[in-house]
Amino acid sequence: NAGVTQTPKFQVLKTGQSMTLQCAQDMNHEYMSWYRQDPGMGLRLIHYSVGAGITDQGEVPNGYNVSRSTTEDFPLRLLSAAPSQTSVYFCASRDRGQGYQETQYFGPGTRLLVL
Amino acid sequence: GNSVTQMEGPVTLSEEAFLTINCTYTATGYPSLFWYVQYPGEGLQLLLKATKADDKGSNKGFEATYRKETTSFHLEKGSVQVSDSAVYFCALSLLRNTGNQFYFGTGTSLTVIP
Numbered sequence: 001n002a003g004v005t006q007t008p009k010f011q012v013l014k015t016g017q018s019m020t021l022q023c024a025q026d027m028n029h030e031y032m033s034w035y036r037q038d039p040g041m042g043l044r045l046i047h048y049s050v051g052a053g054i055t056d057q058g059e060v061p062n063g064y065n066v067s068r069s070t071t072e073d074f075p076l077r078l079l080s081a082a083p084s085q086t087s088v089y090f091c092a093s094r095d096r097g098q099g100y101q102e103t104q105y106f107g108p109g110t111r112l113l114v115l
Numbered sequence: 116g117n118s119v120t121q122m123e124g125p126v127t128l129s130e131e132a133f134l135t136i137n138c139t140y141t142a143t144g145y146p147s148l149f150w151y152v153q154y155p156g157e158g159l160q161l162l163l164k165a166t167k168a169d170d171k172g173s174n175k176g177f178e179a180t181y182r183k184e185t186t187s188f189h190l191e192k193g194s195v196q197v198s199d200s201a202v203y204f205c206a207l208s209l210l211r212n213t214g215n216q217f218y219f220g221t222g223t224s225l226t227v228i229p
Contacts (some may be wrong), residue, residue, distance in 0.1 A: 004158070033217075035219075040221055041221060042119075042204065042219040042220050042221040042222055043159075043204070043219040044219075045217070090158055090159065092159075094215075102208065102215045103149075103161050103164065104159075104161070104217065106151075106158035106159040106160070107158050108156075108157055108158045109157075109158050
């Protein structure tokens with residue numbers, strides 16, 4: 001198993017440009033999430049999905065769109081990049097599990113710089 | 116609300132020193148507690164977890180005990196190694212209608228010097 005994979009590893013954008021951060025998992029996990037990691041802020045949840053065709057907003061959803069057409073893939077779209085979106089983005093997945101037993105698996109991250 | 120507070124870093128220790136990273140939480144309900152570790156250039160990895168009060172999670176020489184009375188989950192290791200240099204995140208999860216909701220602390224950077 002490759003686990004959770006993310007592409008690209010690093011990206012530089014100009015303000016106003018759009019891009020899609022890719023995330024895929026091969027563990028057949030139902031739950032997938034996108035977080036951003038900023039200094040002194042820890043990880044903050046952007047969007048999440050509880051299964052194909054179902055997505056919902058997290059703590060900081062503005063400026064980001066997601067879709068979940070398959071169990072494996074959960075892309076994150078920036079429609080018009082802003083400097084405030086400079087961050088490290090992590091995708092995570094987990095199985096439905098049994099209540100509190102769920103453990104998240106994280107991808108290696110995408111480092112995004114918006115100029 | 117629900118939140119996790121962990122000690123400010125960075126922390127610098129000599130090899131074989133004793134490590135404590137404090138973590139306290141606020142939660143409505145009965146959370147599970149986690150410690151994740153992030154090595155340079157990598158994503159977060161689960162280090163240990165505890166799912167109910169008085170449980171002790173342990174892995175790779177690290178330990179943490181779920182203390183409900185003090186709402187704490189402090190991470191400890193008796194003798195750190197250079198390879199333990201990383202950022203450590205305390206987290207909690209609460210069961211919601213759509214599954215577990217996770218809350219992360221801000222992370223504590225640990226550097227171990229030979």
